[in-house]
Amino acid sequence: MPLLSLQHIIKQYGTYRASDDVSFEIPKGKIFGLLGPNGAGKTTLIRMITRILYPDAGNILFNGEQLTDKHTENIGYMPEERGLYKKMKVGEHLIYLGRLKGLSQTQAKENVNYWLKRFEIENWLNKNIEELSKGMSQKVQFIATVLHNPELLILDEPFSGLDPINSKLIEEEIRAMSKQGKTIIFSTHRMEQVEEICDEIVLVNKGKKILEGGVKELKQRFKENKFRISFTGEISNGLLNNLNVVEQTSGEVTVKFDEEHKGNSLLKLFVEHGMEVSSFNELLPSINEIFIRQVQSN
Amino acid sequence: MGKIWIIIQREYITRVKRKSFIITTLLAPLGFFALITGSVLISTYSQGRTDVAIVDESGLFKDVPIADADDQTVYFHKVENKYEQLAAELPKEKNEKEKKYSAIIFIPANFNINTPNNPVIACRYVERPGMIKKQFINQRMNEAIDKLRMKTLNINDEVQEQMQKKTQIDFSSLDNQSEKKGYTEAAGIAGMVMGFAIYISLFFYGTMIMKGVQEEKTSRIVEVLTSSVKPFQLLMGKIMGVGAVGLTQFILWIVLMFGVNIVAGIIFGVALNSHQPAMGNMQSTGMDAEDMQLVMKNLSSLPFTQIIIFFPLYFIGGFLLYGSLFAAVGAAMGEDGDQQSLMVPITVPIIISIFIAINVINNPDSALGFWGSIIPLTSPVVMSALLPFRPEWWQIALSLFLLMGGFIFTTYIAAKIYRMGILMYGKKITLKEMARWIFARN
Structure with a gap:
């Protein structure tokens, strides 16, 4: 059974169709590339999967069940345009986001400590967000995305603005999470990364799905x-x-x-x-x- | 509710911990203190002294006493000099220190008390007297003319004094228990204070909510948040969190102001008592120190139970009603926080409600007061001003019921605008577009 199944999704803004009868499935444990030029409707699809928006028509199934708000606790989403509250400390900010994803205070604390240690940034715990550089806050954002140990990870342009070292680090984390059986949706413009990282892709343009398949299979096709x-x-x-x-x-x-x-x-x-x-x-x-x-x- | 509670906690704690919160909470009572002492000091020292020479060529006022001002601002001096002679002696520059008089009142030789405006009494000044001083001088001269008239009618001083005694009608409620003499004034003051308190806090904390929403929008954290919680939860959490901050600040202010008031009373008590006229226009409304005391005494007979129960309800209700609207505007605003025009539909009813409240203080039982206290957009301010006047129970119940309905309605509308606005970047949003969102599906 696929982890996520989109069935005939339609989303309309006024006269513009951002998603036009889009269907595809995302198998469990795979790294899945959601590709398309700017304005193709990728973010709209992601927002519907994360329940920020609702489709006008069509179904989204998560693990075979109708996608509802309770499933959002099983999804970690790192949007392309991402930010943090400037006036909070790294630790309390991460705990806050973890709790919004359904973690208890203690569990959130534990997970924050684990991830800060893993990234060797334990001393950031009491740093103010506004003191962080761009690369530093991106690390914090990545931790916020994975903190609640979600089954599905959605990363929208995760490498944009990252320096090569952080890029490598995040890439390794993505692979490690995939090995643990997590499913990852990876949305990007950078095709060389798609080839390196993704198992399967779907290509959308002007709201429509125009191509899908495994990376190797598509290259053959x-x-x-x-x-x-x-x-x-x-x-x-x-x-x-x-x-x-x-x-x-x-x-x-x-x-x-x-x-x-x-x-x-x-x-x-x-x-x-x-x-x-x-x-x-x-x-x-x-x-x-x-x-x-x-x-x-x- | 669980997630809303987490959001409330964050909104509350991060704000209360901020330096700006601590500073404004502590400084506002100090500002209040500065206002009281400042107004006392200003009225004591700033008005200065005006010496007015009276040149009475008619000789009519020779035996008529013209009293100086109680607050030592205006002194009258009857002089024997001719006007021209005196005028020549006066310095021409108003700033020159060495001058005996700053103004001359000239009563012409043919002045007639029966036609006091023909010929007219003239006052020529070197140093311009302000409006209050002018009024005072005018009043004193008229009193003197009255005295002259009585004299010509052979009314002696004793009778004159008796004639000038005025009555103060004892306005009380029928039972003479619930509302005693001076109650209306006490209720008016209390009503105005409460109405203004809500008026100001609507703007103050409403803006705080709006800024908070804008911050989430511009920092782009909102997309992460809305993937975890519903926009409605985010909206409610923010409004309630900021509301709790407002209540905290309010309670602290009340406590601190009581403290400051006591301290100010001890330090400036004497000055305050001796300068009652300085407190605004009390004199022109015919209220003197005695009346003030009566009002103060009456404050204790205000319907406190009603006020303690309902004032916070209107505070919270008004806050929730307008808070959600401020949030919606914050969500719709551009990232640079321009488009202040979007605020007009919210600010206008708040401003109208304070005007109604001012009117209500004077006419508590008017139709305007009734409707103002019923309609949800104006009721928080108007009903708070009306509470000390003991409105009917059913009126309060209806008003609260409608306020609750209004709150649900505005929140519903605001949530729709909020939901669309927070994820909309790089586009100027018009009121028309916001209206379209209200009717749009999710």
Whole structure:
């Protein structure tokens, strides 16, 4: 059973449809990428999952149950535009947010101590929020998101504004939480991170879902049968005559091959022509390329 | 309710712990203290002394005493000099120190008490007397003319004194128990104080709520919060938390002001008593020190039980009613806190209600007072001003019932605006748009 299931979600603002009959499922324990250009309707979808907004039509199921307010205690949400109360201390602020997520005072305190220790920032406990730098407050925001040990984690552009060290740290935490079986929705523009981190993605544009699937599966689905062959020596005469060459440099050629043919037959062709092949790769499209192609064709 | 309680706690504790809270709580009574002592000191020392020379060419006023002012501000001197001679002696610059008189009253030789405005008595000044002094001089001259008239009618001093004795009608309720002489004045003062207290706190704490909502919006924490609690819970928690701050501050102020009053009484008691006329326009309303004492005595016969029960209810009710509206405006305002115009629909009824309250003090049983005390937007201020006048029980019950209904209604509207407004960035929101949100679905 998927952890989250969106069924024919419609959300309308005046005449504008921010979500237009969107359906997809998010499997348990996976890192799920919610992608789309600006204004595609990602935040609206997230806000409906977090019960900040309600859909005009359609159903959202959490663990097979109709999503209700009680489920919000099982969700941790870090919005893209995030902030903290400036006049509070780090410790009391985290405890406050933890309690709003249903933790008891003692439990919240315990969890805060655990996370501050884990990030080696125990001495921040009594620091005022307004004294924190941007990177520091982002760490605090991340702790606030995971403090109540939610089953589902929603991270909207979690790396925006983070320095490389903090980025790495958060990425490691995301992977660790995934290993613990947590489900993570990851919304971002940065496609290289999607490829690195996500198991599955859904792509939305203009309120509509235009693509979904596993990262590896999508790359296969959108591959163009391009192969890059590196070799030593000169290319033998007539070898490239019947081939669709995309790019050619000295010692390397990129070929677009017929769909029915497998890579093996291309390699065989090179070998038969007496070429000394040093590497042979199938070029799969990056998620970024798929993204751009899909959005443009949409 | 659990989450609302957590929010109330945060709103309360973070505010009460702030330096600004501690400072305003302590400074307001000191400000009150400064106001009392300041007004006493100002009235004592600032008015200065005006010496008025009276040149009486008619000779009519020779034997008529013209008394100086009790508060030592105006002194009359009958002089033998001619007007021109005296005028020539006076310095032309008003700031010159060495002057004997600052004004001359000239009574022409052909002055006739039967036609006192033709020819007229003139007063020429070097140093401009203020309005109060002018009034006083005018009054004294008229008294002198009255005395002259009586003299020509052969009415002797004893009779004159008897004639000038005025009655003070003993206004009391029929049973002469519940409302004794001076009660209306006492009730008026108490009513005004309570009406103003609510009026000011609506603005003060309403703005506090509005700022708090704006802070959450601009710091962008609101999205995290609304993913944990419903906007309505957030709204209620904030209003109640700030309300609790208001009540705390109010109670502390009352306690501190009592203390300050006692201290001020001890230090300035003498000065206060000897300067009753300085306390505003008491004289012009015909209230003297004796009346004041009567009023003070009557304060204790105000319907305290009623006031103690209902005043806090109106305080809380008004606060809840307007608090939610202030929150809605805070949510709709831009991040830079402009668009003050959105506040107009809230501030206008509050200001109207204080005007009604002022009117109610003078006409407690008027139709305006009745409707003002019933309609929820004005009832917190108006009914508080009316409470010392013992309004009917059913009137209070109806008013409270409607206030509660009004509170539920405004909160419902405000919650809708709040919900939409807090997550709306970078867009100027108009009143029209807010109206649209009220009717929109979630």
